[in-house]
Amino acid sequence: MGHQKVVVLDFGGQYAHLIANRVRRLGVYSEIQDAETSADELKNYKGIILSGGPQSVYDEDSPKCDPAIFDLGVPILGICYGHQLMQHLLGGKVVPGKTKEYGLSTLQIKQPVSIFKKMPPSIKAWMSHGDTVETPAFGFEEIATTEDCKNSALMDPERHFFGLQFHPEVTHTEHGMTIFDQFLAICKVARDWSIEQFIAEEIEQIKKKIGDKKVFLLVSGGVDSSVCFALLEKALGKERVYGLCVDHGLMRKDEAEQVKQYLAEAGFENLHVVDKREEFLLALAGKTDPEEKRKIIGDLFWKVKEDEAERLELNPDEWIMGQGTIYPDTIETGGTKHASKIKTHHNRVDLVQKMINEGRVIEPIAQLYKDEVRELGEKLGLPHDMVWRHPFPGPGLGVRILCSDEEKTADLESNSDYHILPIKSVGVQGDFRTYRHPALLTASAGEDNEKAATTLVNSNPDINRAVTLVGGNFEGELSKVSLKKCSVTPERVQILQIADDIVTRTLHEMDLYNKVWQFPVVLASLSFNGTGEESVILRPIESIDAMSAAAAKLPWEFYDKVSKEILKDGRISAVLLDVTNKPPGTIEWE
DSSP, X not given: OOSOEEEEEEOSOTTHHHHHHXXXXXXXXXXXXXXXXXXXXXXXXXXXXXXXXXSOTTSTTSOOOOGGGGGSOSOXXXXXXXXXXXXXXXXXXXXXXXXXXXXXXXXXXXXXXXXXXXXXXXXXXXXXXXXXXXXXXXXXXXXXXXXXXXXXXXXXXXXXXXXXXXXXXXXXXXXXXXXXXXXXXXXXXXXXXXXXXXXXXXXXXXXXXXXXXXXXXXXXXXXXXXXXXXXXXXXXXXXXEEEEEEEOSOSSTTHHHHHHHHHHHTTOOSEEEEEOHHHHHHHHTTOOOHHHHHHHHHHHHHHHHHHHHHHTTOOTTTEEEEOOOOHHHHHHTXXXXXXXXXXXXXXXXXXXXXXXXXXXXXXXXXXXXXXXXXXXHXXXXXXXXXXXXXXXXXXXXXXXXXXXXXXXXXXXOTTOSEEEOSOOEEEEETTEEEEEEEEEEOGGGOSOHHHHHHHHHHHOTTEEEEEEEEEESXXXXXXXXXXXXXXXXXXXXXXXXXXXXXXXXXXXXXXXXXXXXXXXXXXXXXXXXXXXXXXXXXXXXXXXXXXXXXXXXXXXXXXXXXXXXXXXXXXXXXXXXXXXXXXXXXSSOO
């Protein structure tokens, strides 16, 4: 591409590609390069951004950049690990922090200049770090601080070097885009990138890669695969793109038929639905490990694709596999060199990865985030309601039905601020994957549940998310919680489909559907006070790009209405509400 560019050096942080997304939103084309890329290869970029990462800069095997980049004469912005690395390489001192910061902190801006120009005296900033800069390198001065981190922002005004301990790329950091905007102004880079240009350039790339072949694409009905389908059709024409929707029995209530109808109305005529419900549920029977479930689902998707290709007599020399993979899917799988794996995405199981390595898979929107995919869908003429559907995971309800290979019963203390629940969920803390317990906050924890959740997670190494009680099929105070052995079964799928449908219908009825970005509904085999066998967990999310998220705040009338409707099913013991931000809790529980 002939654009003026800014480069992001990737040290493995979960937000590395989110930085590139932010830069692109400001009209500047950005690229991701490995941390160790030589200064000679970077000399033509207008600016360099050093990403966060999961390691400590003083560890011997931690990733380092070429020190010669600091002699290139271009502005450099270091974020979190990148901020610490800049100081480490230029003579500053980085040490383990006395207090680890995860979540929002108040940043006091000491000097409203340069990248902090026209900023208010204080802002809320998103932190995710354990180490801290104790002594700045020569030439750097302090420009912002928090209560627990003195050198939260440093700058060398002569060389245009900047270091931020917080994450401006995360939406919860106030004025984060202003910081990037000011940095790009200092870089003196042209604002010449847009989604329209992406469409034109990507269509050319698709034609070049596909040549005279055709594309076989699995279409889930979600935003990503639908937009991918539309882009491929625009590039190659309807006859050369075959869409297959696999009904794996883990979709939402009546979703398979809705998907087919929705896409048909949008002009996707070459879409075919295949019923594989029995096959998927049989394969998942007795399986409890989240990673194993994801792998089983991903491998079966691939097998179905192969079986259908064979049934249709598709010559592999004439066809190539298409996927609607986007950035967060590859990042959370540990898809970059130094990234810590959060979870395996179904588009990244071994068989698919092998095909990708052989050049037999095309992923035309893999450079985009969800917000960019939606903008792309609008530009391609897809219906607004389709483009703005809530995201739904490829493995479907398979990763929203929590399973257990053991039975437990625990007495709950009556005077405690929280109870640790005997189940586990996936989280992300300091760029690392965690698999820890959720905690049930009690009334004594206070009214600010979001703050209580952050404090609890940061202070207790056994916990990575927190929930509150919305309603239950029991009377009196909580005294006991039980967990039973369970896996994915047709009955449990049906229970969750009904609860999920209640949530979706109520969101539409109360005109709240567009107030949340996503609303996972989770099933866990938790019984409180000996009632029911299952509990339903509500997970309303506010986000733009899935890399960070906040627990959405909806009116209590909504939760009350949903809870009462769900609890009509006597198999349900309780309805819980997840109040955890991401980080430290991932959007999905598995």
